[in-house]
Amino acid sequence: MARPVKKTPEEWEMEIINAARNLFMSKGYEETSVSDIMSAAGGAKGMFYRFFQSKEEVMHKLGNQMFFENNPFEAVKARADLNGLQKIKELLALNQSDEQRNHLNAQAVSILKDPHILAAAVEQNKQILTPLWLELLEEGRRDGSIKTEYTKELSELLPLINFWLMPSVYPATDEEIRHKYRFVMEALSKMGLPILDSETMSFAEKLLENISSIGKE
Numbered sequence: 001m002a003r004p005v006k007k008t009p010e011e012w013e014m015e016i017i018n019a020a021r022n023l024f025m026s027k028g029y030e031e032t033s034v035s036d037i038m039s040a041a042g043g044a045k046g047m048f049y050r051f052f053q054s055k056e057e058v059m060h061k062l063g064n065q066m067f068f069e070n071n072p073f074e075a076v077k078a079r080a081d082l083n084g085l086q087k088i089k090e091l092l093a094l095n096q097s098d099e100q101r102n103h104l105n106a107q108a109v110s111i112l113k114d115p116h117i118l119a120a121a122v123e124q125n126k127q128i129l130t131p132l133w134l135e136l137l138e139e140g141r142r143d144g145s146i147k148t149e150y151t152k153e154l155s156e157l158l159p160l161i162n163f164w165l166m167p168s169v170y171p172a173t174d175e176e177i178r179h180k181y182r183f184v185m186e187a188l189s190k191m192g193l194p195i196l197d198s199e200t201m202s203f204a205e206k207l208l209e210n211i212s213s214i215g216k217e
Contacts, residue, residue, distance in 0.1 A: 013051045015041045017065060020058045024104060029059060056111040059104075060120060064128075066101045073132040084140020089195055091136075112169055125159035133158050137193075148192025 007015065019040035023032040034055055038045050052058050072094035076087040096102065112118045134155035140146030148154065161184055163169050165177060172180065185196040 009051070012041075012043065012047060015043070016048060016051060017058060017062055020055075021062055021066075021104075024059070024062070025100065029055075056114060056117050059111055060117060063101070063104060064124065066098075066104060067128075070098055070101065072098075073136070076136075083143045083145040084136055084138075085145035085193075085195070088136055088140065088146075088193075092195065112163075112166065118163075118169070122160070122163065126156070129159040130155045146192055150191050154188075154191060154193060 072091040137151040
């Protein structure tokens with residue numbers, strides 16, 4: 001009888017993440033237990049805790065993995081037909097069109113109530129997203145499509161806007177969320193980043209609907 005192939009720690013970690021991904025998408029985050037994940041991964045429950053402290057940590061890592069699998073910043077980076085401002089509008093549209101990641105993000109909102117998870121998410125956004133935003137903003141400033149002296153400040157602000165709009169982090173009604181969104185768009189425009197126009201209105205409406213629905217889950 002053939003002996004089972006021994007998996008490396010890296011393989012076990014990926015097996016657990018992939019099992020969690022499938023279960024979160026099909027069954028839902030709240031309805032999925034650590035036992036469910038390990039049953040799907042084909043390992044004992046104790047194996048889970050060799051790599052992760054909690055289900056919340058798996059969700060956080062999975063969100064990062066899915067971002068890098070379909071990174072909208074990379075998708076627009078080589079678009080020579082677009083200027084800096086157009087690239088930013090395109091990446092926002094691409095980000096919103098990633099339905100699988102948006103579905104997962106909607107389920108992940110509840111874990112942001114944990115201050116440790118929220119702090120980790122903010123720090124990771126600062127480390128990963130801020131440099132990506134700065135690169136695009138600087139490109140737009142150089143080509144003249146973005147007229148601002150605040151590229152560094154905007155690159156630090158933009159990754160934080162989603163947290164501010166989330167009613168699970170800052171409680172708000174649907175109308176209050178829309179009012180906050182209008183404020184953000186007007187403030188960004190005054191800082192030289194006019195990203196809301198007729199082409200992005202439908203995207204904005206869909207985004208606001210998703211944010212509102214997240215708050216009710």
